[in-house]
Every structure is written in C-alpha cells, then in structure tokens.
Amino acid sequence: MELLVASAIGLLTAAGVYMVLRLRTFPVILGLSLLSYAVNLFLFATGRLAINLPPVLKSHSNIDPAGYTDPLPQALVLTAIVISFGMTAVIVMVSISACLASDTDRIDLTPAPGAEAEAGEDQPEDRR
Amino acid sequence: MSLFLIVLLPFAGALLPGLLIRAGRNVCAATTGAVTATALLGLIVNAPAVMRGQSLTARLDWLPALGLNANFHLDGLGLLFAGLILGIGLLIILYARFYLSREDPMGRFYTFLLLFQGAMVGIVLSDNILLLLVFWELTSLSSFLLIGYWSHLPESRQGARMALTVTGTGGLAMIAGMLILGNLADSYDLSVILTRKETIQASSLYPLALVLILAGCFTKSAQFPFHFWLPHAMAAPTPVSAYLHSATMVKAGLFLMARLWPVLSGTPEWFYIVATTGLVTMVLGALIALFKDDLKALLAFSTVSHLGLITMLLGFGTKGAAVAAVFHIINHASFKAALFMTAGIIDHETHTRDAQRLGGLRRLMPVTFAIATITALSMAGLPFLNGFLSKEMMLEEAAHTAWLGNPWLVPALATAGALLSVAYSLRYLVHVFLGPERDDYPTRPHDPGFGMWAAPALLVVPVIVIGIYPAVAEALVNTTATAVIGQDPHVHLKIWHGLTPALFLSVVAVAGGALLLSVQRPLARLWDSTPRPEAKTMFDAAIAGLAGLGNRVTDGLHNGAITRYAAIFMVTVVAVGWHAYGGGALGAETRALSQISPVAWIGWAVLVIATLGLIRYHRNRLRALVLMGVIGLIVSISFNYLSAPDLALTQLSVEVVTIILLLLALNFLPEITPPETPPLRRMRDMTIAAAAGLGAGGLIYLLMTRDFVFGTISDFHLTRSYKGGGGDNVVNVILVDFRGYDTFGEITVLGIAAIVIYAVTEALLDSPVRRRLLHRQPGHALAGDAHPMMMVIGTRVLMPIALMVAAYIFLRGHNQPGGGFIAGLVASIALVMQYMASGFAWASERQRYPYHGIIAAGVLLATATGVGSWLADRPFLTSNFGYFRIPPLKEFELATAMGFDAGVFLVVVGAVMLALESISRMARRQDNEVSPYPMDIDPARETTPAKET
Secondary structure: OHHHHHHHHHHHHHHHHHHHOOOEHHHHHHHHHHHHHHHHHHHHHOOOOOOOOOOEOOOOOOOOHHHOOOHHHHHHHHHHHHHHHHHHHHHHHHHHHHHHHHOOOEOOOOOOOOHHHHHHOOOHHHOO | OOHHHHHHHHHHHOHHHHHHHHHOHHHHHHHHHHHHHHHHHHHHHHHHHHHOOOOEEEOOEEEHHHOEEOOEEEOHHHHHHHHHHHHHHHHHHHHHHHHOOOOOOHHHHHHHHHHHHHHHHHHHHEOEHHHHHHHHHHHHHHHHHHHOOOOOOHHHHHHHHHHHHHHHHHHHHHHHHHHHHHHHHOOOEHHHHOOOHHHHHHOOOHHHHHHHHHHHHHHHOOOOOOOOHHHHHHHOOHHHHHHHHHHOHHHHHHHHHHHOHHHHOOOHHHHHHHHHHHHHHHHHHHHHHHOOOEHHHHHHHHHHHHHHHHHHHHHHOOHHHHHHHHHHHHHHHHHHHHHHHHHHHHHHHHOOOEHHHOOOOOOOOHHHHHHHHHHHHHHHOOOOOHHHHHHHHHHHHHHOOOEOOEOOHHHHHHHHHHHHHHHHHHHHHHOOOOOOOOOOOOOOOOOOOHHHHHHHHHHHHHHHHHHHOOHHHHHHHHHHHHHHHOOOOOOOOOOOOOOOHHHHHHHHHHHHHHHHHHOHHHHHHHHHHOOOOOHHHHHHHHHHHHHHHHHHHHHHHOOOOHHHHHHHHHHHHHHHHHHHHHHOOOOOOOOOOOOOOHHHHHHHHHHHHHHHHHHHHOOEHHHHHHHHHHHHHHHHHHHHHOOOHHHHHHHHHHHHHHHHHHHHHHOOOOOEOOOOOOHHHHHHHHHHHHHHHHHHHHHHHHHHOOOOOOOOOHHHHHHHHHHHHOOOEHHHHHHHHHOHHHHHHHHHHHHHHHHHHHHHHHHHHHOOHHHHHHOOOOOOOOOOOOOOHHHHHHHHHHHHHHHHHHHHHHHHOOOOOOOHHHHHHHHHHHHHHHHHHHOHHHHHHOOOOOHHHHHHHHHHHHHHHHHHHHHOOOOOOOOOEEEEOOOOOOOEEEEOHHHHHHHHHHHHHHHHHHHHHHHHHOOOOOOOOOOOOOOOOOOOOOOOOOOOO
C-alpha cells in the first residue's frame, strides 16, 4: 500500500509541477490544484497509513492509541483542503481579471498574442 | 524621575507639536521646549546621585531568555551625553523657532526633532546592547527625516539618502558586531559586558567584533573614509546641522567608543585602527575645511576633524587620553553648536553663506561677531577659552605616543591638525567679519532679534567660564571619565602647566595657522586646480552599480512570467532536499508494508490513467477539468479507505465546488491551451517535474516505512479527546477544541480570501472591462432552454434534503465524521444548485442576507464562543460540555465547541458562496433581463417569456 500511495504522490507532484510550468493561466491553476492534492496526501501520509482504524473513539475507557490512526495530520489536512479552495478561488479570480483586462491568458508580460509574440514567446528570457 | 520616563518623554511629546501647530508657532515651540525641559529636569534631579558616584538603573525584563531587556542605567557618561542632548536640544528648539520661516511646516520639524532626541537619549541611557541597537537605528531614521526636512530641495533629499545609506550600512555591521560581543560576554547587558574584558579580548572573534562595531561608530561619527556624508547632510536647516552635527548624532559613535572603551581598548588592534583613523580624519578634515567657501561646509569639515581628534584620543587607549577625549566632547559641543548657529544667522540675515561674498560684517552684525569670535577662537584653541584646555591635553598625549615605534609621527600630525584648525577658525572670522564692508551683499545685513542670538550667546557662557576657571568642569569631567576608564582620574584642570612640550606645539600651531591663513587664497586656487577624488561621484557610482546589479539579478529571476521562478524554485527545492538527504543518516526500515487489496490497485490505476491523460490532453480545458474531477474523486476515496472519513467528506464536497468554480472560470477564459512550447523546453519541464515527483514520492515512501523518531503528541489527543473535549471524533475535537486557535485563524483567512475575490470583482466591474463584459458574445450558441424544468424541479426537491443532510452532518460532527467545515460545504452546494438551475439573477433576488454578513457573523460567533470562556476564567477558546435530557428525546450532549463549529459553518458557507457569486456576477450581460420565473418553459404558465436570442 505504501508503494502505491508514494507513487501516486510522486506522480501528482510531477504532473502538478509540469502544469505549473506552462505558459497560460488555466494550466497553472490546474497544476496548483494537482500540487495541493499531492501536498495534502503527503501531509496525511506522514501519519502513516492505517486501514479501518478511523480516529473515532469506540469506547471511552482504556483508550489504546494503537487502535486508531493518527488524527493530527488529518486535522491539519482538513483545514488545508478548505483553505486551498479559497486560494484557488483567489487565483482564478486574479487570472480572470488579468485575461479580461489584457485580452490574453498568458502569464508573461506579452501585450497581445500576435505574429511577433509567437516568434519569441518560448524564450521569455530574451524579453523584458 | 524614572529613567524610563526620561527616554519616553521625547517620544510621547513628539505627538504634540504636529497637533499644536494649529494653535500657532509660539505655542508649538513652547510645548516642544516644555517636553525637552521636563526631560532635562528629570535628568538633573538624578544628577547629584550620579555625581556622588552612584549609577542608577531601571530594569524591565522583556524576554530574559533571549537577553532582550529594556534596561536603562545612568552613570557619568550617560549623564554627560543626555545632558548635552537635552540641554543643547532646548537651545536648538528656541533657535529654530526664529530660524524657520513661515513657509516651513514647523510642527513637523519639532516632531522629527523630538523623535530624534528620544532616540539619542535612548542610546546613551540603554543598558542593553540590543535595546541600544534599536535606538541606534532610530537615530538613523529620524536623522534622515531631519536632514531631508526641506524635501523640495534635491540636495536635501540626496544628502538625507546618503546619510541614511552610510550610517544605516554601518548600523548593520554594528548589529553583527554587537551580537558577537554579546555572545562572547554571555550577556547583552552592558553592565555585565563591561566586566568581561579578559574573556572578550582573549577570544579569536574579538578582532571581528571590534571591526564590525567600529564600522558602525566610524560611519556614524563621519570618520575617514566615511566622512563624506556629513558635509552633504548640511543641506538640512541650520538648527538640524547644529544639533545633529555638533552635539548629538555624530557624537553617538564617540559615545559608543567611550562606552565600550573598558572592554575593547588597550589592544594593538584598537590602537592602530582607532587612533590611526582618528589621526587621518583630523588632519584631512581640517585640510578640506580650510578650502571650503560655504560656511556650513567649513564647519562640517571642522566637525569631521574634531571628531577625528576625539576618536584618536580614545584610540590611544591611555587613561589620560580618555579624560582628554571626554573633556573635548564637552568643549566641542558648546563651541561648535554656537558656531553653527552663527553660520545660520549669517545665512538667515545675508542670504548667503559663501565666504567669497562676505566680509566686513563686524560692524553690521556686532552681536553675531562677538559670539563668533569667542567660539571660533575657542575652536582654534587659544588660551582662556575652553577649546585651549582640551587641545593642550590632546597635544600632551600625542607627544608621548609612538606609532609603529616612530615617536614623532603622531605629535607632528597632531600639531599639523591643530595648526590647520587655527587656520580655518581664524578664516571663519577674517573672511566673514573682518575686512572692508562690501556693497554687494544679497541683502542689507543686520543682527537678528534676541530670540535668535540668545541660544548661541548662552553657549558662549561655558566657553568662557571653563576657559578661565577650568575647575568648574572638574567634577563633571571626573565623573564622566570614571564611567569610561573605571576609576576616578582625579584630574585637576588648569590653564598653566608650565613649559611643557604641548605648550610649545601649541605655539607652533597658532603661529603656523595664522601664517597659513595669510596665504590661504593662493593656496585655495592651487587646491581647486588639483584633481581630487570626489566622494559624492564615487558614492553615486557605487549606488548606481549596486542598483544595476540588483536590477540584473531581479530581471534575471523575474522576467514577468511565473514560469521562470517556479522552475528555479523547484530546482532549488529538489537540490536542497537532495543535499539534506545525502548529508543525513537514514534509519533502518521499521514498518512492514501493508497489504494491497485489489480495490486499491484499481483506484491507483484510475488515478495514474487520469493523471497521465490530464497531462496528455490538458490543451482541451474542459476535458482536463473532467479528468481533474476524476483525480479528486480518487483522492477522496483513498482518504476514506485509509481511515480518514472526515477528510473524504471534505475532499468530496470541496471537489464539487472547485469544479463549479473552474467551470465558471472557463466561461471567461479561452477553451483551449494553444501549443507554444518547443519540445526541448517541454523536455526540460518534464525533467524538473520528474525530479520533483521522485523527490516527493521517495521522501514519503521512506517516511512511511519508518516509525516516528520522536514521540508523537497524537496519543495525547486520542486519550484526552473524550475527557477533555467531550467528543469521540478526535479530528473534529482537534479542530474545534485542542487546536481551535488554528481553526479560528483559518476561517478568518478563508473569509478574507472570499472578500478579496469580491473586491477584485468590484474593481473589475468599475473598470473599462465592464463594457467589454456587457457586450461579450458567447463563443458558441447557448442552450435554448437555459433553465430547464427538470433541473429546476430536481434542485428544488433536493434543497431541503441537502440542507437537512448538512444539519445532520453538523450536529453529529463532534462524535461522528462530520462537522462545521463539511456541513458548510454541503449547504453551499445546495444553494449553488439553485443558482445553476434558475440563473444567477433569479436566485440572488431571493437572497436574504449578503454573504459578507454571513462571513462576518461566522467569525464573530467563533470569537464570541472563544471569549465566552473568559467568563469562566479560562483561556480563549476553552470548551465546556454537558449532557442534557429533554423528554421525550434521549440524552444528548451540548458543547460550547458547537458554537465555534457553527461559526466555522457560517464562514464556509459565506466564503464559498461569495466567491462563486462574485465570479458569476461578471457573467451577466446587457441583454440578460431578469426573468420573473424560475424556469424558461413552464407548462403551467399560459405564455412563455421572450427567449433570449
């Protein structure tokens, strides 16, 4: 199981990073969402994996911590999920405004897509 | 008066002038004067005790573990400096009242002045070097404001910037030096540090600490090669120059050298760095002063020279020299402040301070002439004036000092400095006041009113009194010197010491100086024609170079696209992670791998296929979004599978709102991503991505196959959850109780995020973008039936059910998976469905409470729950719970944490709805009339509303 979770986290991270490195806002947003899946899973997995041991107490006396999975990373991740929605919404809003105001959803400072921009757009380091 | 109060008074009083200027300039000046006078009075009350040899302290431990204490103490040295700062400050306030013109904002001037005064008093009374550093930086900042007071003048702004840059840089070096010093002494309290001389000087870090601290002192006290900022700071109004550059700011460096003299001095490093710097500064400053035509520049360089003199004396490291240094500090402060004020008077009355355009003022301005004569002759070091006494002591010390075994170098250069000092002092008199009266003064000069010459005239009193009866200063000098050298020197100040070498050198200096002045004009022509390094040009070039370097680095990293720095960031993170992995030890595997069920394999395979598909087909954005949904779903299922039902519920409901959000976004963004990266670059990105993925996956794999190295606090939460928080669902108890403060912060952030979105929308709809939005044509034909009956009916039926589910999830949250977060998300989904079915306009017309209000209510409710525990004398957010029974219901539990959870619920609903509502608000078009009906086609209705085209 550990291997599956670790490889899934690795794959989601890689996919997220690749998408973040694209040149348009929408893929970057998707990439950030993928990264937040990966990070949330990562944080969650630091509590080690357990199956059928939810942190909901079964009895009120003689609580054996070994009988439950680690609740702490779960609490952290729960709020992280909600917060990452809030942050995604902010980025979405910012990218919509940028797109509406500049007529392009590119993430660099190209004024408008055109023949000129096409030639140089993959070498952004050549432009200011 | 308490030492705290003395330091705080100027800061507190700084608020007054800005307000009271409305009551008139006299009231403003009088109030400022009263503040300073009160502080001075407080100091004087303490003076007798200090003069008896006591040292007063006031302690306030703030963070003792870090050595951060607000400790003040008052000994002889502090008394002298605080007295100078407050006493001369009082005279400056009087002088400035008459100096500043009606156009100058006087309230601002006095506010800056008091801020500066407070910072200076703080420096000299601090007993903690960290506190001292804070005040040190405050003087840099407040002097920046004072020097740049005439901010409409470019020289003023440039001078202020230069002063801030130079003294600020030195201040940074000094912070490092002080931290080393504190570490060596094992305490940041000055009183402790001063007793650790042997420990500190034995350390190998002593030279480093010394150089760094001296860098701070030298920049502040304008020592060579940092002397260049002081003349440029003369662009300030004259009261500022007189205050900062005679008595206070530039003396801060000297103060610190004197303060730390007991621990730092006495080593060859100290002697060669400090004494040599002082000697060079003294001679060089005096030489430049001789050729300056601007009176304030002349005085500025003479200040540089005299500061060099004092630095040199401190650098000698002998007790006699330290006493001479202390004495010269007193004398210099009195005659130089008065001289600056006379220069200001001349400037004020004749509208020029160019020595070439002046001369013959002695009959026109007799009072000013008298003041200037006495103080300038004191600066020259002529007998029966106070400057003579300390200059004699300096020459006496210099005569006995050998430099690298050379016995005549120091005396010769010191005499040269004294000689030049005589020359420029006499020049100030001869070229300005003597000679024939001219008829081309810019205005007809005359003496100013009493108010303006009162302050310098008062300063003349000590110049003469100490000059004639030096014994009056003995007590002060002895007390101050005791604080510096650690024992009472019992000096007896007298005018006549017999035929000493110092007297001989003095005679040489006076005669030579007078001679030199007679040939000053031809020498000045020679001086002007010789090329010299111009400090300002070099400084500007250095700043431009640094700014250029900064720009190149920034432009290289930030080219406007996030891609570049995201890539750099990723590569750095992977490299740092790899380095850490290589450098640390990896423990043995302690956890066996758990079984993989077929279900897990299937889930994993779906996730991998969806992710790879997303990468492959992400250009079609809608398709990418569908695949995102699949991934999110698998993630929620895995949470559930891995014993995290709360996470699964949260992820599932967040997934729904996220997809709706992104769908809304696609309404405004292009539907496809055009291919625009060449294969090579794609390869590069893939390599970076693969490295990051391998790093993250490998790290978590290693982590999961090993047990915790340290004990976990999770067991505490598990065992205390029921007893302490009254809940079985440990995750929920952590959220609303154990870590309630974190959750409180998080819901606040969430609310802020939603309001940011709302604000951006508002700004956007106020901008020209609005027109474009209103006239936007959809990319393809819209559905003819925008609000279909089936959907409307379905969502209406679902709404109460969904809300009930939300209520159920909310109520059971404390003991079963659920809680405010999840309930809030479910409730929002129920509401969003109505927007989707009947349209934004129709739904929002039926909205009763604005979503901001709901967010605010949520945060307030959470706060109120937290504050409620104060009533029970418990810390913020301590929860309480009890069991109740209302027949015919079963026994049930009520916890105060439920109120908090309700706050969470409200914030989540408000934030999600506000975010989605804001974005969909932009989708409204001009032709979009609000339909009075929930659905477009309603068989129960006779007519259908006109359909949109």
